[in-house]
Amino acid sequence: MHPRPKLFHGKFRLGNISPGNKHSLRPFSSDNNPLPIVTELISNQHWRSLKTHLLDANATTLLQQLLDSRIDPCLTLRYYKWSEEEFNLSHSLEHSCMLLHSLANSKEYSKMRSFLYGFVKNENHISVSSIFHAISISGDSFCAGSIIADMLILTYVNHMRSHLGFEAFKRAGDYGFKLSVMSCNPLLSALVKNEKVEHMEYVYKEMIRRRIEVNVISFNTVVNGLCKVGKLNKASDVVLDMKAWGILPDVITYNTLIGGYCKKGRIGKMYKADAILKEMIASEVRPNEITFNILIDGFCKDENLSAAMKVFGEMQTQGLKPTVVTYNSLINTLCLEGKLDEAFCMLDEMVGSGLKPNVVTYNALINGYCKKGKMKEATNLFDDAVRQGISPTVITYNTLIDAYCKCGRMEDAFALRESMVDRGIFPNVSTYNCLIAGLCREGNIAVVRKLINEMQNKGLKVDFVTYNILVGALCKDGQSRKAARLLDEMVKIGLRPNHVTYNTLMDGYCREENLRAALNVKTQMEKERMWPNVVTYNVLIKGLCKKGKLKDANGLLNEMLEKGLVPNRTTYEIVKEEMVDKGFVPDIEGHLYNISGS
DNA sequence: TTAGGGTTAG
Numbered sequence: 001m002h003p004r005p006k007l008f009h010g011k012f013r014l015g016n017i018s019p020g021n022k023h024s025l026r027p028f029s030s031d032n033n034p035l036p037i038v039t040e041l042i043s044n045q046h047w048r049s050l051k052t053h054l055l056d057a058n059a060t061t062l063l064q065q066l067l068d069s070r071i072d073p074c075l076t077l078r079y080y081k082w083s084e085e086e087f088n089l090s091h092s093l094e095h096s097c098m099l100l101h102s103l104a105n106s107k108e109y110s111k112m113r114s115f116l117y118g119f120v121k122n123e124n125h126i127s128v129s130s131i132f133h134a135i136s137i138s139g140d141s142f143c144a145g146s147i148i149a150d151m152l153i154l155t156y157v158n159h160m161r162s163h164l165g166f167e168a169f170k171r172a173g174d175y176g177f178k179l180s181v182m183s184c185n186p187l188l189s190a191l192v193k194n195e196k197v198e199h200m201e202y203v204y205k206e207m208i209r210r211r212i213e214v215n216v217i218s219f220n221t222v223v224n225g226l227c228k229v230g231k232l233n234k235a236s237d238v239v240l241d242m243k244a245w246g247i248l249p250d251v252i253t254y255n256t257l258i259g260g261y262c263k264k265g266r267i268g269k270m271y272k273a274d275a276i277l278k279e280m281i282a283s284e285v286r287p288n289e290i291t292f293n294i295l296i297d298g299f300c301k302d303e304n305l306s307a308a309m310k311v312f313g314e315m316q317t318q319g320l321k322p323t324v325v326t327y328n329s330l331i332n333t334l335c336l337e338g339k340l341d342e343a344f345c346m347l348d349e350m351v352g353s354g355l356k357p358n359v360v361t362y363n364a365l366i367n368g369y370c371k372k373g374k375m376k377e378a379t380n381l382f383d384d385a386v387r388q389g390i391s392p393t394v395i396t397y398n399t400l401i402d403a404y405c406k407c408g409r410m411e412d413a414f415a416l417r418e419s420m421v422d423r424g425i426f427p428n429v430s431t432y433n434c435l436i437a438g439l440c441r442e443g444n445i446a447v448v449r450k451l452i453n454e455m456q457n458k459g460l461k462v463d464f465v466t467y468n469i470l471v472g473a474l475c476k477d478g479q480s481r482k483a484a485r486l487l488d489e490m491v492k493i494g495l496r497p498n499h500v501t502y503n504t505l506m507d508g509y510c511r512e513e514n515l516r517a518a519l520n521v522k523t524q525m526e527k528e529r530m531w532p533n534v535v536t537y538n539v540l541i542k543g544l545c546k547k548g549k550l551k552d553a554n555g556l557l558n559e560m561l562e563k564g565l566v567p568n569r570t571t572y573e574i575v576k577e578e579m580v581d582k583g584f585v586p587d588i589e590g591h592l593y594n595i596s597g598s
Numbered sequence: 599t600t601a602g603g604g605t606t607a608g
Contacts, residue, residue, distance in 0.1 A: 157599090185599040192600095220600040255601040293602040328603040363604040370605095398605040433606045468607040500608045507608070535608055
């Protein structure tokens with residue numbers, strides 16, 4: 001492809017002289033109007049004859065004349081494409097936009113779409129601002145300009161350029177072009193997918209401010225974006241907004257909100273999810289299979305299998321048939337709890353009801369075997385899946401690779417990595433993370449370095465999990481100070497340390513009995529508005545107890561409760577072994593017996 | 599153009 005010339009400012013100028021035509025620049029004269037003949041030639045695709053005619057003019061001048069005339073813009077488009085190809089030239093952005101204006105006026109939308117793709121597909125694309133400038137000066141129909149802007153945004157979004165789509169959305173506002181849901185909804189959705197929720201919020205607010213038409217899909221997408229980043233209160237506010245706009249929440253709105261609470265909600269999240277379900281039913285929106293699947297999976301992830309099974313029963317009472325997804329959630333949970341027999345019973349039930357297990361089902365079961373270290377059975381299941389015509393995915397391989405690493409069979413792990421490539425499945429960051437973690441366990445730092453280099457050569461970026469593994473490895477090796485420096489490195493490359501990162505580092509300091517440093521990490525977390533979780537407290541309480549600082553540990557226990565965090569089984573074990581058994585009675589003793597009994 | 603399930607780090 002040839003880079004297009006920059007936009008011509010001011011009046012159109014004669015440029016782009018076609019090769020082999022250097023001696024003659026005379027345009028077609030008005031008294032000897034060749035347009036009817038030229039139109040005829042283009043229409044019949046008599047390109048050779050047209051080329052002969054062009055000896056008297058240049059390609060750009062003819063384009064200008066076609067654009068100035070009232071001829072069918074589709075013919076002008078045909079000529080535009082042919083002349084670019086034939087004379088190895090790029091028409092100006094202004095001419096391109098003039099053509100887009102006439103295509104828009106003739107409602108030739110599909111032709112506009114493919115034409116606009118030309119603006120987007122090149123890596124060295126034309127800047128959004130110059131396109132908008134060209135749109136505004138190359139036609140006087142505000143309506144056509146709006147359509148072009150709208151389609152341009154959609155083109156960016158459809159070709160994975162949502163950042164440019166977002167920029168174009170802002171520009172469209174500057175020029176006052178009126179956009180539609182046809183482009184704004186896909187833009188909202190793309191911004192959510194690319195985790196640009198703040199940009200999504202901006203687009204949403206602007207849609208309302210600019211009085212762009214919004215529909216139930218716009219609201220649902222916004223609710224989904226907010227749920228994904230845990231802004232659940234804001235998501236609920238958007239549901240109120242939509243009602244205020246006279247748009248009633250539908251089953252997707254409610255499912256999204258319930259799913260948001262199931263995944264990101266904190267204490268009592270399932271209670272809240274259940275409350276939304278009740279509100280949904282009260283609003284006469286009927287829950288569907290997906291509603292039940294979300295709830296079942298929510299209870300499963302909340303380690304409440306009995307509640308999940310109850311919802312599973314309720315689903316069937318309501319006359320809804322469980323789907324593959326329903327069974328997969330339950331099978332996965334049973335596998336993670338080590339209840340493989342029950343998982344296989346569930347599989348039988350699933351098959352018995354006419355459902356075919358898919359790769360997710362197999363991945364869950366393979367993982368079940370892997371977690372028990374039953375590699376032979378896991379491999380057999382893998383072969384079984386392949387025989388059934390189910391193609392393994394990168395997750396299937398990662399599951400097996402991780403299991404081999406965890407039982408110290410590094411050679412088998414690396415061999416599997418080779419065989420996945422043979423199958424055309426390429427290792428991803430997680431594959432490398434599993435291998436790196438395995439090598440770290442063995443203390444084989446030299447190979448870890450080699451793997452990280454290899455990843456980078458393959459264009460794979462290390463992620464926060466990679467760093468967390470490395471932080472953990474250094475901490476275990478008594479090099480917590482060095483691990484702390486990795487956190488700075490993470491921030492430098494744009495990765496945000498998460499709870500695991502901080503908790504791992506804190507644990508390292510506690511092992512080194514450097515409690516001051518460990519408590520400083522907690523302060524650092526709080527400064528970053530990353531609120532300590534149960535694991536944070538468990539690590540610190542254990543560290544303080546080991547140093548005999550039982551009163552301080554007790555203080556932290558109280559702080560944890562005041563913050564509404566629920567102590568878990570590990571908390572109980574620490575407190576029992578380190579405090580109660582040593583004759584110290586913590587303030588939360590009664591509370592702890594409740595947990596131990598649960 | 600909107601909602602659900604499977605792998606890796608504490």
